[in-house]
Every structure is written in structure tokens, then in C-alpha cells.
Amino acid sequence: MYRMRLPPxxxxxMPAFVILLAVVAIPLVLSLYSSFTAFQLTRPETITKWxxxxxxxxxxxxxxxxxxxxxxxxxxxxxxxxxxxxxLGLALMVAKVTRGQxxxxxxxxxxMMFSPILVGFQFKFIFNDNVGLLxxxxxxxxxxDVAIPWLVDGNLAFIAIVTAEVWTxxxxxxxxxxxxxxxxxxxxxxxxxxxxCTPWQTFRYVTLPFxxxxxxxxxxxxxxxxxxxxxxxxxxxxxxxARRTELLWTLIGRTGYVDARMGYANAMGYIAxxxxxxxxxxxFRKLTTARTSLGMGD
Amino acid sequence: MKTFAASSALAxxxxxxxASAALAxxxxxxxxxxxxxxxxQQYEALYARIPEWEAKTGAKVNIVSQKNHFELDKEFKAxxxxxxxxxxxxxxHSSFAPQYPQLYTDLTPLVPAETIAGxxxxxxxxxxxxxxxxxxPRAQFDVSALYYQKSLYTDPAKAEAFKAKxxxxxxxxxxxxxxxxxxxxxxxxxNFYGTQYAGKEExxxxxFYEMVIADGGKLFNDxxxxxxxxxxxxxxxxxxxxxxxxxxxxxxxxxxxxxxxGNGFASxxxxxxxxxxxxxxxFNDPAASKASGNVGVxxxxxxxxxxxxxxxxxxxxxxxxxxxxxxxxxxxxxxLTNEDSQTLESAAGPLPTRTAVWDKVIAAAxxxxxxxxxxxxxxETAKTAFPVPKTPYWIEASxxxxxxxxxxxxxxxxxxxxxxxASDAVDxxxxxxxxx
Numbered sequence: 001m002y003r004m005r006l007p008p009x010x011x012x013x014m015p016a017f018v019i020l021l022a023v024v025a026i027p028l029v030l031s032l033y034s035s036f037t038a039f040q041l042t043r044p045e046t047i048t049k050w051x052x053x054x055x056x057x058x059x060x061x062x063x064x065x066x067x068x069x070x071x072x073x074x075x076x077x078x079x080x081x082x083x084x085x086x087x088l089g090l091a092l093m094v095a096k097v098t099r100g101q102x103x104x105x106x107x108x109x110x111x112m113m114f115s116p117i118l119v120g121f122q123f124k125f126i127f128n129d130n131v132g133l134l135x136x137x138x139x140x141x142x143x144x145d146v147a148i149p150w151l152v153d154g155n156l157a158f159i160a161i162v163t164a165e166v167w168t169x170x171x172x173x174x175x176x177x178x179x180x181x182x183x184x185x186x187x188x189x190x191x192x193x194x195x196x197c198t199p200w201q202t203f204r205y206v207t208l209p210f211x212x213x214x215x216x217x218x219x220x221x222x223x224x225x226x227x228x229x230x231x232x233x234x235x236x237x238x239x240x241x242a243r244r245t246e247l248l249w250t251l252i253g254r255t256g257y258v259d260a261r262m263g264y265a266n267a268m269g270y271i272a273x274x275x276x277x278x279x280x281x282x283x284f285r286k287l288t289t290a291r292t293s294l295g296m297g298d
Numbered sequence: 299m300k301t302f303a304a305s306s307a308l309a310x311x312x313x314x315x316x317a318s319a320a321l322a323x324x325x326x327x328x329x330x331x332x333x334x335x336x337x338x339q340q341y342e343a344l345y346a347r348i349p350e351w352e353a354k355t356g357a358k359v360n361i362v363s364q365k366n367h368f369e370l371d372k373e374f375k376a377x378x379x380x381x382x383x384x385x386x387x388x389x390x391h392s393s394f395a396p397q398y399p400q401l402y403t404d405l406t407p408l409v410p411a412e413t414i415a416g417x418x419x420x421x422x423x424x425x426x427x428x429x430x431x432x433x434x435p436r437a438q439f440d441v442s443a444l445y446y447q448k449s450l451y452t453d454p455a456k457a458e459a460f461k462a463k464x465x466x467x468x469x470x471x472x473x474x475x476x477x478x479x480x481x482x483x484x485x486x487x488x489n490f491y492g493t494q495y496a497g498k499e500e501x502x503x504x505x506f507y508e509m510v511i512a513d514g515g516k517l518f519n520d521x522x523x524x525x526x527x528x529x530x531x532x533x534x535x536x537x538x539x540x541x542x543x544x545x546x547x548x549x550x551x552x553x554x555x556x557x558x559x560g561n562g563f564a565s566x567x568x569x570x571x572x573x574x575x576x577x578x579x580x581f582n583d584p585a586a587s588k589a590s591g592n593v594g595v596x597x598x599x600x601x602x603x604x605x606x607x608x609x610x611x612x613x614x615x616x617x618x619x620x621x622x623x624x625x626x627x628x629x630x631x632x633x634l635t636n637e638d639s640q641t642l643e644s645a646a647g648p649l650p651t652r653t654a655v656w657d658k659v660i661a662a663a664x665x666x667x668x669x670x671x672x673x674x675x676x677x678e679t680a681k682t683a684f685p686v687p688k689t690p691y692w693i694e695a696s697x698x699x700x701x702x703x704x705x706x707x708x709x710x711x712x713x714x715x716x717x718x719x720a721s722d723a724v725d726x727x728x729x730x731x732x733x734x
Contacts, residue, residue, distance in 0.1 A: 041375035042397055042690070129550035130488075130562060137487065147488035149549035152708065209389050240498050241552035242704035259694040260397070288608070 031266045039263035041256075046263070055267035065268060068239075068246045072275065075158070075247065076226045079165045080219055086166065087173025087218070088211070094174070095181045109175065111168045120235025123164040127151050127236070151237050154244035161245060164232050169225065173218045180214030181207075212290035220283035227276045248272045304509045326626040332385035333630075334373065336613065337364030344436070344634060344643050351633045357626050359387075367391050367613075374398060380412055386621035387630055390433040392424050392611045393500065395688045402592025402616040404430040408628035416637070421651040424685035425614060434635040435612030435651035437643035437687070441598070441610040441683040443675040444477075445563060445571045445581060446470060448594040450484060450651060459483075470630040473605070474512065474537060475730060477570055478546075479597055483567040485546040493570040494562055495538065495693045497552035502538075502703050503696035504686070505572075508609035509534035511684065522689050526699075527721035530551030535706055542707045552704050572598065572607070580645045582674045595671050597678040610683035649676055691727060698723040 006014075032197030035056070038049040087129050094104050111119070124134045127150035138144045184207060192202045222292045230249040233239065239250035252272065319673050335345065348359050362385055363373060371394050377383050378401060390402070406414070412432070414422060421435045432499050432687050450456060451470060460468035471477045481492025506526075507517050515530025525531075541547050548554070548562065556574070563571040564581055566588030584590040598607045608692055615631040617624055633639065640655040656677065663669035699720045706716035728734060 026514060034612055041379040043400075044379050121428045130567065131565060135488075143327075145488070147549050151553050152550050237553060238498060240701065240704060242708050242710050243701045244710075245707075254697060257375065260375050261694070 035266035041260035090174040091177035095238040113231045116231035120232040127160045180211045216287035223279040324356040329357040333387040334363040337387040342359045383620040386627040390616040402432045403619045433616040437640035437650040438613035439649040444596045481546040492546035504609045508607035512607045514603030524721040524724040527717040595675040608683035
């Protein structure tokens with residue numbers, strides 16, 4: 001009797017294929033398929049109700065969806081740049097510390113250890129207009145005599161959300177940049193000093209180019225995080241009031257799990273993934289360029 | 299106090315024999331009932347009774363999930379979607395129930411008619427969807443009455459100033475127009491506000507819904523097409539807008555939900571507060587509330603049509619259609635909502651849904667003026683209370699309506715624009731789902 005024998009390399013790779021298929025490919029294909037159906041969680045039979053591109057057309061024509069899309073891009077841009085600048089500053093300062101640096105590095109990571117839900121509640125309380133810490137402090141110091149609606153006004157709420165995001169994730173940049181600072185060869189830095197460069201020139205033309213690959217890696221990681229921002233915003237404002245702080249995933253989460261319209265939510269999700277892909281490709285290109293300029297790339 | 303509570307609990311437990319008498323010994327021996335129940339400290343006292351039912355019937359109860367209703371709702375939807383309804387008894391809520399038309403079985407053939415007759419008729423009517431009794435209500439009936447700070451009505455200077463400005467006597471408000479006047483009169487932001495309201499999600503849609511009814515309108519037509527873009531709807535929304543514009547409510551009110559509102563009134567910075575019965579003890583507790591000793595409670599005020607607001611809801615227990623032991627599950631649901639169970643639960647403050655327990659609770663509160671005032675106000679409001687519209691799309695419609703209400707309140711849109719947009723969105727939703 002003939003028994004088919006698979007090549008050993010395929011047998012060895014099989015468990016990985018099976019796991020990838022089960023946890024990545026099948027859910028991905030299923031969610032993609034459901035985005036072309038009228039699938040509602042509370043009516044399982046609707047998963048077979050094929051409606052073509054109706055969900056995509058609906059999302060494309062929905063002003064609220066595009067407003068949330070734009071807001072997510074804005075949050076991504078502002079939060080990432082602020083985190084990069086603050087993280088760079090923090091890393092440069094910590095790198096100068098000669099005693100207790102380990103302790104400082106550990107303390108720097110504390111915000112990352114908090115659950116985003118907890119961070120959301122913490123900042124929701126700080127920015128509460130009536131009993132919040134910030135308004136009480138401003139009123140006690142005589143800086144204002146009104147209750148500033150931090151989480152109601154669109155711009156102020158955006159600032160509040162950015163603050164929470166920056167507080168919790170600046171250390172991602174700081175840690176990665178710090179690793180970059182430790183990896184910089186000292187020869188070019190010393191040569192720059194001998195050649196009479198000012199500290200700023202040394203930083204701008206020697207240190208920073210060496211750090212750029214690390215910064216782009218942090219940017220790529222955080223862009224994926226912020227493009228999927230949900231927990232903190234859901235707790236602080238739930239996308240409101242009046243959709244003023246609605247982001248892609250607060251909208252998609254509510255559509256899928258509260259309204260139970262999973263087909264439509266998945267369609268919006270697939271459009272939203274484009275955002276992550278664009279940012280990831282952009283940062284990886286920048287990373288390759290930065291590495292090439294340092295003679296590290298191909 | 300502790301001794302009193304302990305002796306009360308003992309007395310209640312002693313009374314269990316009566317309720318359990320209807321159960322046959324070992325009737326469901328060997329059966330295990332999986333249950334998904336609402337979790338939280340206030341609900342635990344009732345669950346402590348479950349071993350009594352287990353001992354009597356020989357069945358076992360396995361609580362497989364304990365979460366708040368919003369989390370349970372998501373879990374139920376995931377269970378329905380994945381076809382994994384392996385449990386028998388679930389906590390239910392009148393606001394959520396219409397969303398799961400196929401999940402729960404009709405309890406009418408499983409529960410004796412005299413048991414059902416013991417509940418308040420309006421509650422049973424609200425628990426009946428498409429002719430199916432989908433749950434038995436527990437002693438967690440919710441309708442809102444008006445809490446207020448009594449001292450505001452005993453100050454002659456305030457009374458004189460109010461009359462001079464508005465032309466009528468300052469008294470505890472009986473209409474929502476009076477609430478608007480008084481809220482504006484009492485407000486002194488940022489230290490003191492006239493009133494507040496739930497400003498997001500189902501909270502604001504529910505408040506708007508009851509105001510539309512009180513003003514003589516309706517949220518939906520009989521075919522569930524939107525009916526709130528009407529003169530009554532505009533009048534109702536204008537009430538919320540006026541108060542916000544005048545600074546009579548906290549500027550963050552559009553982000554507030556129940557906890558924010560309860561804590562706000564307890565902080566002593568709110569004059570009038572339409573709120574649920576569960577807060578009554580907290581508001582008058584000196585350790586928790588700055589308003590304690592100064593709290594009055596009045597029935598919900600009336601709208602322009604002379605109708606009281608009365609958006610109501612209640613918790614209940616349901617049996618799944620997929621349950622293999624429906625009789626045993628229904629017996630558990632019956633036990634958890636029987637007279638003894640409701641007496642136990644309502645002793646801590648929540649309102650019962652059984653007529654006989656209402657009588658007991660009122661008699662027990664006779665020596666406590668505050669408690670009597672609370673019960674009288676809520677009982678009066680409950681007489682004309684009404685549940686959410688019985689459509690599976692209530693929550694979804696609410697999610698389309700509330701951002702538009704917020705937009706009008708915050709001034710992003712006019713009342714007319716907001717209601718037109720909300721009405722168009724709900725109309726699309728209903729048409730998309732083939733409702734009409």
C-alpha cells in the first residue's frame with residue numbers, strides 16, 4: 001500500500017501552519033466574509049444573508065465614519081509627535097544620570113504598567129468639570145471661576161485624551177530611544193567635539209541620525225496602538241458628547257457589540273485597517289532610509 | 299443596627315418555609331442549572347437564597363457568569379451569534395429584553411397562573427413581548443422620582459425673590475416647566491446647579507423619551523417609524539437645551555450617567571434631581587451624602603400634557619429556549635422572584651414588583667418618615683410608569699438618537715436639525731431591518 005510521505009520540512013512547519021490558520025487566517029476570512037453580509041449578533045442566521053458591498057458603500061457614504069477617521073488620524077499625528085519629543089527629552093536626560101539610572105528607568109516604565117481602562121478612569125476624574133482635580137486646582141488657585149468643561153468641549157476633550165495617551169505611552173519612546181543612545185558608537189561623537197561642533201550640532205548631525213531608526217521603530221509600534229485607540233477614549237468620553245471625540249474604534253465597537261451589527265462593523269474595520277497599513281508602510285520606509293544613510297541597510 | 303438587620307434576616311429566612319412549600323422535595327434531583335446572573339453587592343443577598351432552593355429540589359445551580367447588564371448583554375449576543383447557549387437561566391432587564399426575541403422561552407406554561415397574578419399588572423405587561431412572558435420581574439423596579447434639597451423651600455428670602463421673578467409661589471415643582479424655572483433660579487455655577495440630567499447613551503434617550511410622552515407626544519408610531527420629530531418632541535428637547543444654555547446644569551452633564559448624577563446630588567451641589575429609587579438611602583446617609591437630612595422626594599413632575607414622566611424598567615430572570623430542563627429552570631426563576639425573595643430584596647431599598655410586597659414594604663416603613671416619603675413618591679410615579687418601546691431596535695435607535703440630542707444641547711445643531719437628523723437615521727435603521 002502506498003502511503004504519502006510529506007517532506008520533513010513541511011511536517012516540521014505543519015504545527016505553525018495549523019496554529020496560524022486557526023488563530024489568524026480563519027477569523028480574518030470569516031470577518032471579511034461577514035462584512036459582505038447583513039450579519040447581526042442577535043440573529044445568527046443573518047450571516048448567510050449576502051448583501052454584496054452594501055456595508056462598504058454605507059461606510060464610505062457615512063459622514064460620521066469619515067469624521068471619526070479624520071479624528072483618529074489627527075490623534076495619531078499629535079500623540080505620536082508629542083510622545084516622540086517628550087520621550088527623546090526624557091531619554092537624553094536619563095542617559096546623563098550617573099547614579100540611580102536603573103531606578104529611574106524602572107520608574108519611567110510605571111505608566112506603561114497601568115491598564116488603559118484604569119488610566120481612562122484616572123484622567124476622567126482629573127478632567128471632570130464638577131468634582132475633577134484640575135478644575136478644583138484651577139479654581140482654588142484663583143485662575144478661573146468657571147467649571148471648564150474639559151470632556152465636553154471638542155478641543156479640550158481632544159487635549160484631555162492626548163494627555164492621557166501621552167502620559168501612558170511616552171515611556172515607550174523613552175525606553176527605545178534610551179536603548180539607541182546606549183548603542184551609539186562614541187567615536188563619531190568625540191570626533192565631532194574635537195572638530196569644534198557645539199552640543200546642539202553634535203546632537204543634530206551625529207546623535208539624532210543614529211537615533212532615527214529607533215524612533216521610527218517606536219513610531220511604527222505606537223502608530224498601530226493609537227490607530228486602534230479604544231479603551232482610554234471609551235472610558236473618558238465614549239466618543240461623545242455629540243460625536244465630538246468619536247474615533248474609529250469607539251464607533252466600530254459600539255456598532256458591533258452594542259448595536260450588534262457585526263457585518264457593518266467589520267466593513268468599517270477593514271477600511272480602518274488601511275490607516276494602519278499606510279502608517280506602518282510609511283514608518284518602515286523611513287526606517288529603511290535612516291538605516292541606509294547610516295550604512296546599516298542594503 | 300447590625301443586630302436589627304441580623305434579626306430581620308433571620309425572620310425572613312424563617313419565612314422561607316412558606317415559599318418553598320410549593321416545591322416538591324427532590325423534584326429536580328440530579329439536574330444542574332447553569333445561570334448567567336447580574337453581579338454586584340446589592341444583588342448578592344438574593345443569590346444567598348439559592349442553596350435553599352437547591353436543598354428543597356435536589357437540583358444544583360451553577361453560576362457561570364456574573365457581570366453588569368451591559369457586559370451580560372454583550373455576552374448574550376456573542377452566545378447567540380456563536381450558537382453556544384448552553385445555560386438555562388439568565389438575568390434580564392426590560393430595556394434589553396426586546397433585543398433577544400429568540401433567546402428566551404415563554405414562561406406562561408411553566409409558571410402557575412396564580413404566581414403571575416401576584417405581580418403588579420403593569421410589570422407583567424412590560425415583561426410580555428409578542429405574547430411571550432419572557433421574564434419574571436424581581437424586586438428591582440426602577441422609575442425616577444424627584445429628589446430635592448428641602449432647605450431651598452424654607453428660605454423666605456428665596457421664596458420672595460422667586461415670586462418676584464416668576465410670578466408664582468416657590469414650592470416643590472409639580473411640572474417640568476416649574477423645574478426649569480426653579481433650576482435656573484437656584485443655579486449659581488460653578489458651585490451650585492439647579493438640576494442635572496443623564497447626558498449620554500440610553501440615559502439621555504430615556505429621559506427625552508419620557509419627556510416626549512409627558513408633553514403629549516410619542517417616540518414611535520405603531521409601526522415603529524420615528525414620531526419624535528414633532529412639536530412635542532421639539533418642546534421636550536428644548537427643555538434640555540434651555541437648562542444647558544442657562545448654565546443651570548453642570549457643563550459636563552452630557553457626559554454623565556447614573557453614578558455621576560448620584561454622586562453629584564450627594565455632593566450637595568444640585569438642587570433638584572430626577573433619579574432612581576436605589577439612591578434614596580445613599581442620599582440620606584450622613585457618611586456618604588452632604589445632602590443627608592435635607593432630602594425631600596416628590597413624584598415625578600408632569601409635562602405639558604399633564605402626564606408624569608415615568609420611563610421605567612426592571613430586572614428579571616428568564617429561561618432560555620435552548621434549556622433542556624425548562625421546568626427546573628422556571629422553578630428557580632419563580633423562587634427568586636417569589637414573595638419572600640422580593641421581601642428580602644426590597645428590605646434594602648429597591649422597589650418590589652409584587653403587589654403583596656408593596657403593601658409589606660409600606661407598612662414596614664410607617665415609623666420612618668423619610669422612607670415613607672420615598673415610597674409614597676415612587677408608588678405614585680409607578681402608577682403611570684411606562685417601559686421602553688417594545689422593539690428589538692430600541693438600543694440601536696437610542697444610539698442613533700442620543701448623539702443628535704447632545705448636539706442640540708451643546709449648540710452644535712438647532713433642535714429642528716437634530717431631531718430631523720435623528721428621525722432620518724432611525725427611519726433608515728427601521729427600513730434597513732425590514733420593520734416597515
